[in-house]
Amino acid sequence: MLEVPGARLYYEVRGSGPLVVLVGAPMDAAAFEGVATLLATDHTVLTTDPRGINRSTVDDPDRDSSPEDRADDLARLIAHADAGPAVAFGSSGGAVSVLxxxxxxxxxxxxAIAHEPPLIELLDDRAQLRANTEDMIATYLRGDHRGAWLLFLQNANIQLPDDVFAMMFGGPREGQSAADEHYQFAHMLRGTTYWRPDLGALTAANVEIGIGEDSTGQLCDRTSRALATALGTTPTMFPGDHTGFLDHPETFAATISALG
Structure with a gap:
């Protein structure tokens, strides 16, 4: 655990060599275990639960988690590891944290490797996407978690078979998973998706944009391509979709090594 302003961050370090940081939001450290284990054969690999999620607790659970907060957390973790500068890979909201x-x-x-950052402010239909986001948050806070996830997937242009949706989102919410889900909808989603990158600062940095080969037409495919165009770069294609690192850890690890 690392004490930081307003939070206590859970993190894991494995391996030795150049530092790689793997980050999600709201995904926690466990989501990257497969990639981390592979990279640790010749890297020092740091994974963490973002503030407010799972084992990373916050002083004020009603305070929103911003990309700036999470970036500052990552900077403190990298300094604490004393092995930087790092190759920082982030996926989804974690990609926004890394940016x-x-x-x-x-x-x-x-x-910085940003895999499918959901930056809706880069898109021409951002006003509608904002309205959709406000609708899903309000639906969740009214107690309709199933309806909120239906709206979330519609907004992301992700289609799940009915049985898969029922397995993932149809049951009652309880324990840590319920707390993490609430924190995501109430305190992470808005700040993450509405974040506006400083394109000048990112152009000056070494930034790579990653997109899943199976994400074509999805919201994060659109936002990632818009960011790559704005930065004048060509995105790197990763296997799978938005969570391809779960099913293709070997290719993800190899691609992160090559890009870093």
Whole structure:
């Protein structure tokens, strides 16, 4: 655990060699265990639960988690590991955290790899996407978690078979998973998706954009391509979809090594 302003961060370190940081939001450290284990054969690998999620507790559970907060947390973890600068890989909301880290603390980042950051402010239909986001948050806070996830997937243009949706989102919410889900909808989603990157700062940094090969047409495919275009870079294709690192850890590990 690392004490930081307003939070206590759970983190794991494995392996030895150049530092790689693997980050999600709201995904916790466990989501990257497969990739981390593979990279640890010749890297020092740091994974963490973002503030407010699972084992990383916060002083004020009603305070929103911003990309800036999470970037500052990552900078403190990298300094604490004393092995930087790091190759920082982030997926989904974690990609936004990594981009904010590259902006705010470039001295800690050798390469920032942003895999499918959901930056809706880069899109022409951002007003509608904002309205959709407010609708899903309000639906969740009214107690309709199933309806909120239906709206979330519709907004993301992700289709799940009915049985898969029922397995993932149809049952009652309880324990830590319920607390993490509430924190995501109430305190992470808005700040993460509405974040506006500083394109000048990111152009000056070493930033790589990653997209899943199976994410074509999804919201995060669109946002990632918009960011790559704005930065004048060509995105790197990763296997799978938005959570491809779960099913293809070997390719993810190899691609992160190559990009870093």
């Amino acid at each position: 904010a880290l590259a902006q705010r603390h470039p001295e800690h980042v050798r390469t």
